[in-house]
Amino acid sequence: MRISGLLLLPALALASPSPGDDLRPLADRELPSLIAIYQDLHAHPELSHHEERTSALLAGELRKAGYTVTEHLGKYTDGAAAFGIAAVLKNGAGPVVLVRTELDALPVEEKTGLPFASRVRSHNAAGQEVGVMHACGHDLHMTSLLGTARTLARLKERWSGTLVFIGQPSEETVDGARAMLNDGFYSHFPKPDFAIALHDEPTIEAGKVGVLGGAIYAGSTAVEVTMRGLGGHGAHPELTKDPVVMAAEFIMELQTIVSRQTLPLDPAVVTVGSIHGGTKGNIIPDDVVLQLTTRAFSEDVREHILSSIKRMAQGVALAAGVPDDRAPIVKVSETEAVPPTYNDPKLAARLRGAFEASLGAVNVAESKPMMVSEDFGLFGLSGHQIPTVIFQLGALSAQQIEESRRTGNPLPSLHSSVFYPQVEPAMRAGIIATTSAVLELLKRP
Ligand SMILES: [Zn+2]
Ligand SMILES: [Zn+2]
Incomplete structure (x- = not known):
């Protein structure tokens, strides 16, 4: 057979x-x-x-x-x-x-x-x-x-x-x-x-x-976040507002958007793909620039992610004692975004x-x-x-x-x-x- x-x-x-x-x-x-x-x-x-x-x-x-x-x-x-x-x-x-x-x-x-x-x-x-x-x-x-x-x-x-x-x-x-x-x-x-x-x-x-x-x-939306601090000597952190530390805190905080804030049944991603700041180990820079991509299948989730990013950036700066005129700048790209x-x-x-x-x-x-x-x-x-x-x-x-x-x-x-x-x-x-x-x-x- x-x-x-x-x-x-x-x-x-x-x-x-x-x-x-x-x-x-x-x-x-x-x-x-x-x-x-x-x-x-x-x-x-x-x-x-x-x-x-x-x-x-x-x-x-x-x-x-x-x-x-x-x-x-x-x-x-x-x-x-x-x-x-x-x-x-x-x-x-x-x-x-x-x-x-x-x-x-x-x-x-x-x-x-x-x-x-x-x-x-x-x-x-x-x-x-x-x-x-x-x-x-x-x-x-x-x-x-x-x-x-x-x-x-x-x-x-x-x-x-x-x-x-x-x-x-x-x-x-x-x-x-x-x-x-x-x-x-x-x-x-x-x-x-x-x-x-x-x-x-x-x-x-x-x-x-x-x-x-x-x-x-x-759908994806690109976001650029500039964490602004007050730079200075690496040996005198007390005289600065260190944007490198703020950027590090901000990145870890972002991890809770998908794990703790959006509905687990709604697929979502927040990725920091680029981070740049500083020129030398003993200089605390003025700014650190982060580039993010966010992904979602619905407009609601997208909006939620974007507002969380803004709130978290502001929250980290507030906690660090950054003056208002050095608040973070969050730019949501209009061109690098698709449904x-x-x-x-x-x-x-x-x-x-x-x-x-x-x-x-x-x-x-x-x-x-x-x-x-x-x-x-x-x-x-x-x-x-x-x-x-x-x-x-x-x-x-x-x-x-x-x-x-x-x-x-x-x-x-x-x-x-x-x-x-x-x-x-x-x-x-x-x-x-x-x-x-x-x-x-x-x-x-
Ligand atoms: Zn590709
Ligand atoms: Zn391709």
Whole structure:
């Protein structure tokens, strides 16, 4: 019985070819050139707001694939120009589908040891010299989008409608989508009926995808806190109000917002990712500057966190006896803030069907909501007027995931200096999944 059962399996598989079987050879023929482009992008990462080379490269490739490409889209709140691109392909009547990739990299010094590792250095917003790395996998997203664009241009007989591929700048600073929309993106280009994107995910095996209807990513708000004291000699703390000690107390106090103040059933995060103050061990500085990120899935929780941060900063300064005119300054960023990302459940279900058909059901996982944030949801406009879905693309090998499970050592996370995706299987899955999603949404009647 067992033997005959095993023999039957391949026969059954042959008897019912999956609709995605024909997409795999199309994706595979693109992979060698896409991997070369990937390595080039990986070696030449650019920080948010500075994606000049990256956007030009992607624009040129999309033009070669037969798309009408517009560059330099977007305007930031300070009036600076953005490097957004849009590539349009019209193919008869039908809906408009938008597919997005990000363009930007991160201020992270790469430590992967890869032959094409980034050696790029630049300056961050605070003027410090930093390494630059595609540590979030946006290079993988760009090449996967390009592979999808090429494949769909070849399959024009199988779909009808309009494709809008976009290269969005400044996702990491979450002001790129807004910059494009505020620049009148939807009045200059076809407004989509559906918008989709993908993001690589280390906890899912490369070659698989994950999808989830409903809330997928948290909303985030960046906050900068300046603890102001009265500086002086390190040997005379009694003559000062020490902002270093206040900053330390403030950081520990912040830990009680999530543990003691918000409802345990409401996911929330408060992280201090940067702290700077002082110049020398024997000098008590005047100020210490802290940069925070906060995450939440509801507006109520967000408001609660922000008011707690303000109250705690003031409370610490009050307890230290800081004069009123040196009270802490708490700046809540208006530009580095995004609402939670919501996947339209109906659209997510349609995509899941397309992914299961093209990649096989075993290669489609149920994603879990995460505390990371995204500005892609803004393309759905307020009140989710346009259905949007961002799905996850598996990034690491089964062995890496299994070993982490066995040893308890965490996997390299996105934004880590050693994060490196399994490019070939991940890119293939990205192309097949996105192509099958678009074919589903634009199928000929
Ligand atoms: Zn990122
Ligand atoms: Zn990212």
